[in-house]
Amino acid sequence: MKTAVLTDSTAYIPEDIREELDIHMVPLNVIFGDESYREEIDINTDEFYDKLKTSEELPKTSQPSIGYVAEKFEELAKEYDAVVAIHLSSGVSGTYQGSVAAADMVDGIKVYPYDSEISAMAQGFYVLEAAKMAKEGVGPEKIIERLDEIKKTNHAYFMVDELTNLHKGGRLSGTQAMIGSLLQVKPILHFVDGKIEPFEKIRTRKKALNRLRQLFDETASKGVQVEACVIHAKRLEEAKQWKKDLEEKYPNVTVAISHFGPVVGTHLGEGAIGLTWYEK
Template structure:
């Protein structure tokens, strides 16, 4: 019997070829339009989500996986594995992590270990990929979790939104802040701090916001001989590719890729958002 398997949720937005190659199990969150719920990535792709968003007046909501989804997933995996490491988006923005832990306590025949990424999207995916690689190489649970905690010290992510209304609705900005911010064309740079999404700095334009994030990346990239970064976009693939090329040219020692804000995270940030995440390899 194989020893360790890795589980994550859909907000890591890992490509299907990666989850298949690395034997990663993904439990989807859902986005809700009116009375219709769709599991992101499986029932609603990111592209379809943004198309649908343009056609609706009422903004969608999101939903974490039900407890039974995790129980079923863990029970199936228990037939072939002895231990499960389940890695999820920040526990302060979703109850997914706690639900996974609760499900793990109900399963017999397999030990479930949780890891709170304290972040989301591809930076969360970096933990998942590393854990899967180490599991394949025969490392122990303790060694894998120690490595993930070590990665956490160098993991950064900064992002900016195109429309402040989504942040206002999600409770991140008051109505007055959103109105004034929109009038002044303020582009807040956001990041994760203590597991929560909070403002990092407020700037006037997207260009200035991106330049500030580039500056933050430069500070880390100069110190590390090996660093991995991802440009994250909400339905702006051309812009993301342009940023990737710019970073790749300036930092040839860095591995730069492009990822995206899918339906669930896109619901909260809105179309047009951009982000850059990175960690020491």
């Protein structure tokens, strides 16, 4: 059985890696006013953050249409017997449900939609593992079993640098945003049952970043093999320093660098930093 691996753009896997591992992608959309852009296709991350700075209103985001996803499955049916479709959490987007609906519209290929219950490179971990297994000829059921194993130790925490986007998006009252800015509150967020929830509110960026490292240390200090990734929103040099520091401190850890692209960046804003990892 020949198995394809498909994901959506919010995994933010670079195009060269997608090509190397035969990963297929459907884009989500970011909408400024009347203009809709497919992320990773019509707008890249740098263009998005530049546009965000001059936008008076927070852009909206939308999932790919069911018809678009169904067309993608039909294309894959010409070459593959099955497809494992790995999507961002159904708790924050309808993309996974759209994939389930699209699967019912297509003949000639068996579709295995998978809810990562997370996003960004924490979702990307599943995609990369699935793609490597598919290239080795592993079947879809075994791939899903492996993804469920990863899910048991997959952690992700995100620090929001400033509260403007959460406020603009209606997730924070004006008073809360003002007080948060005055006190330099840096919320740490995580996923609980597929939804983004506050984990801790911490004063100052430095303390919040130290807290992320403490959380990571609880796993890394055990000496197990850990796959990790620093995720950033326009903070590449800081992410590089994190990678260097973590790999020097923990010889059992491999650290990659990724980014928060347009759709996720709409909600987290520039300056956000995340750390995600799982035990290999």
